[in-house]
Each structure stands twice: as C-alpha cells, then as structure tokens.
Amino acid sequence: MFDEKYRPVHTACIQPDKFPQVALYMLSGTNLVLYKPADRPISVHDLKRLHNNQVEYLYVNSGSIREVCDFLETSITELMADDEIAAPVKGQLLSQVAMNYVMDVFEMPDKLSNLGRCRNLVRQLMQFITANQNPLEALHAIVSHDFYTFAHSVHVASLSMLIHAEVFGLAPDELEDVGVGGILHDVGMIFVPSGILEKSDILTNFEYNLIKKHAERGYECLRDLGGFSDISLAAVRYHHERNNGEGYPFQLAGDEIPRTAQVTAICDVFSALTSNRPYKKAMDKTEAIALMESVGKDVFSPRLLEKFKSVILPEGA
Ligand SMILES: [Fe+2]
Secondary structure: OOOOOEEEEEHHHOOOOOOOOOOEEEEEOOEEEEEEOOOOOOOHHHHHHHHHOOOOEEEEEHHHHHHHHHHHHHHHHHHHHOOOOOHHHHHHHHHHHHHHHHHHHHHOHHHHHOHHHHHHHHHHHHHHHHOOOOHHHHHHHHOOOOOHHHHHHHHHHHHHHHHHHHHHOOOHHHHHHHHHHHHOOOHHHHHOOHHHHOOOOOOOHHHHHHHHOHHHHHHHHHHHHOOOOHHHHHHHHHOOOOOOOOOOOOOOOHHHOOHHHHHHHHHHHHHHHOOOEOOEOOOOHHHHHHHHHHOOOOOOOHHHHHHHHHHHOOOOO
C-alpha cells in the first residue's frame, strides 16, 4: 500500500505547536505527494481541512521516521494524561505509537531486545482499555483497519488483555505479559521470506509449511533474547494450536494448550474476521462470533469462546 521509505502518521498525532517540523506527504491515488515541506509549519486550519476531506493519515519519509516516532513515544504518557484531548483521539495516538513499535521490530528485529519499551506501550494500552468506563468503546478507538499486520498485532494484544482482565481478573503484571505476547504473537513472520507473504497466488505446501514455522521461530527468537515471561512466550508459540488438535506446530488439544494461547487464538481469528482486507469485507462482531461458534465449533474451546462472547457482545446479541 505504501512505499517502504514512508510511514503513516495519524493526523490526530499532529498538533501544530508540538509535532516535529518535518516534511509531510499525502496519498493521492496510489502515489505519495508532498503535502508540506519541513520548513512550512502546519496550522490548525490545515488540520481542519484534512479532517473535512476525511484524510486520516499523512506520511513521513525515512529521514524523519525516527524523529517522529521518538517524539510520539516520549510524549505519549503526557498526551494520555491531557484532559484536553478526547478519549477517541487518545486511542488513535496510542494505536499509532504501538503500531510504530510493531513496525520497528518487523523492520529491525534487534529492537526486540528493548523489552522495557514493549512493556511500557502495553501498560499504556492496558490502562486505556481497562480504566475506561466503556472498555469496548475504548477498544474501538484504538483499532485501525489500515496497515493490517501492525494494527492487527495491536488489536489482538488489546482484545486479549481485555478478556483476561474481565473474565479471569489477572493482576496488572500478568496482563502486561498477556499484552506483550499478543503484540508480538506473529513476530516469527520476520523469518518468512517476504516473497511468500506477498504472494497473491495459492501457496504451495512447501510455502505454507514455511509460514507455519512462524509460531516456533517467533518463540525461539524471544526465548533466546531472554526477559520474556512464560505467559508471553506461550501466546507466541501456541497461538495456532487448536482445541480439536488440528493446529500447529505440535497438534496440542484442549487444555494441553496454555489458556493464554487459547484466548490469543480466539482474538487472532476474531480480529482477522472483523478487519477489511483487499480481498474481503470486514464482518461485524455478531457475524464473526456466529461463524466462530458454527464452523469453529471444535476449533476453539466452547467454554472460552462463550466467555469471549460475553465480553464482546455483552447484551447477548
Ligand atoms: Fe500467527
């Protein structure tokens, strides 16, 4: 969707007097064009016009990515505490910062060793979701359906923390571990050749088997780095195991699969079904859960799926 040398920035993050003075680009058809050069400040009026034209993202080029990401990440605590900023905007800020993190570790896996950075982001996500009076509304605010891989990781982490908080009443430290596992659940994809991930034709068995290795490769990578908890590691390693024993890599069944991994699997599939992709439209929540209950009857633990449903569709719709 966008050239590797550019990175999207949600317009909610661009505050005229605070945002770094960098060149900004916008999408025109399938091309990126210069929206403003670095030396022209962006005004409130510009932002209003972008909003009226429903432009959600501007782009920064590779020369500015670091400066912009560092600015957002260092100011996120302050921004989240700012009463002047509306909750949905805070959700978008947080989503942007968390997506930046995921993009960073996919592009530069050595960044994975900074576990403190990951935990800090996960903590912010957790606080935003669980401290909100309406956690589902909060979750909605942080979910972007653009930039699929990165947004999906943030969505799975947030959903999984919400379920673990509401259903299992986990302590904050354990919730962070769940979030770290969720945000990095597909990190092993960095070891899959990009030609396979981008292939639009049907995959050969050989290629599919390479993709299937992402769960174990992601686990090995985090285990070798050290510092990741068993809860986080289990989410990464076992999120493709299935209740009926037909998953991978170990064909574990039922409660042989750690609970966090079972919940992560439900969140992973739910997030994929409810996201727009180039080849399919997003399902709504009710439809997605109905599909998971029928087709996925043996795929997920009925008990856990029921609990998931009780949080996502609280009115029992
Ligand atoms: Fe996966």
